[in-house]
Amino acid sequence: MPGPRQPEPGSPVRSPRRARRHDPGRRDRLIDAALTVIAERGVAGTTHREIARAADVPLGSMTYHFASLDEILAEAFTRHAEAIAAVFDQRLTAAFDRAAAIDAVITLVTDDLLGPSANLVLTVELYVAAARNPALRAVTQAWMQRSRDALEQHFDPTTARELDALIEGLVLHSALSTDPMTPAQIRHAIERYLR
Numbered sequence: 001m002p003g004p005r006q007p008e009p010g011s012p013v014r015s016p017r018r019a020r021r022h023d024p025g026r027r028d029r030l031i032d033a034a035l036t037v038i039a040e041r042g043v044a045g046t047t048h049r050e051i052a053r054a055a056d057v058p059l060g061s062m063t064y065h066f067a068s069l070d071e072i073l074a075e076a077f078t079r080h081a082e083a084i085a086a087v088f089d090q091r092l093t094a095a096f097d098r099a100a101a102i103d104a105v106i107t108l109v110t111d112d113l114l115g116p117s118a119n120l121v122l123t124v125e126l127y128v129a130a131a132r133n134p135a136l137r138a139v140t141q142a143w144m145q146r147s148r149d150a151l152e153q154h155f156d157p158t159t160a161r162e163l164d165a166l167i168e169g170l171v172l173h174s175a176l177s178t179d180p181m182t183p184a185q186i187r188h189a190i191e192r193y194l195r
Contacts (some may be wrong), residue, residue, distance in 0.1 A: 101154035
């Protein structure tokens with residue numbers, strides 16, 4: 001029985017072709033990794049290389065899945081905004097009357113928006129980046145609209161818009177202050193406006 005065919009003398013030796021790794025979740029992992037990097041280093045410190053490192057994938061995966069760094073930033077911040085908007089929807093849909101809705105808004109600010117520090121940092125990073133990047137401003141606009149839609153389950157459109165601005169102001173004030181408002185002060189501010 002003849003053995004495997006040997007290459008002709010002097011011909012180049014080919015190494016076996018490496019099988020392409022099937023990784024259908026890679027794009028999602030890159031978006032999650034981008035959020036991790038943004039939370040750790042800020043938008044200014046976020047690079048293709050850092051995201052690929054955090055996702056434990058080859059650097060070339062970045063350009064395969066995303067046309068630019070701006071694209072992955074928009075995708076990452078959209079994921080962040082949608083996650084928080086879903087919490088808004090959930091809390092306000094569960095509120096059975098106006099008093100419960102007011103309590104839901106207070107819980108949103110004190111527990112959800114000012115809760116996990118990574119989420120707070122990502123929110124502030126988004127606000128700052130959106131000031132200079134129209135694509136990210138579209139992300140913040142969509143997020144504000146979803147928040148207002150959730151608030152409009154219990155409040156008229158004008159109140160919902162003003163309340164949304166109050167919520168954002170309370171979050172930014174707490175994130176940037178060396179003497180942030182206490183949960184009791186936040187409760188007082190929201191109740192004072194709504195009642």
